[in-house]
Amino acid sequence: MPTYITLVNFTPKGIENIKESPKRLDAVKEVIQSFGGELKGFYLAMGRYDVVFISEAPDDKAVAKAALAIGSRGAVKTETLRAFNEGEYREIINALP
Numbered sequence: 001m002p003t004y005i006t007l008v009n010f011t012p013k014g015i016e017n018i019k020e021s022p023k024r025l026d027a028v029k030e031v032i033q034s035f036g037g038e039l040k041g042f043y044l045a046m047g048r049y050d051v052v053f054i055s056e057a058p059d060d061k062a063v064a065k066a067a068l069a070i071g072s073r074g075a076v077k078t079e080t081l082r083a084f085n086e087g088e089y090r091e092i093i094n095a096l097p
Helices: 012-016 018-034 058-072 084-095
Strands: 002-011 038-045 051-058 075-085
Touching: 002 012, 012 018, 012 084, 018 038, 058 075
Parallel strands: none
Antiparallel strands: 002 051, 002 075, 038 051
């Protein structure tokens, strides 16, 4: 399955209710699973982003649905990147003319 990196920032609502964030993380896992994916890694971060997580999903549409479902709850804003592993990277480079 494709890999995705999601960069997350808490909204004012999310930081105001920060003690609820472990429950929200459990809900995120369920949302991702409901679209056929899996949360592979979760990291509280320092710097520009509050949280970074790594997930796998069947395709971009599944990730878009999950991101919209998660964002619609109002506690976080997300930015998701498609990530290519080393094997995929080499395949892409080898296919260049």
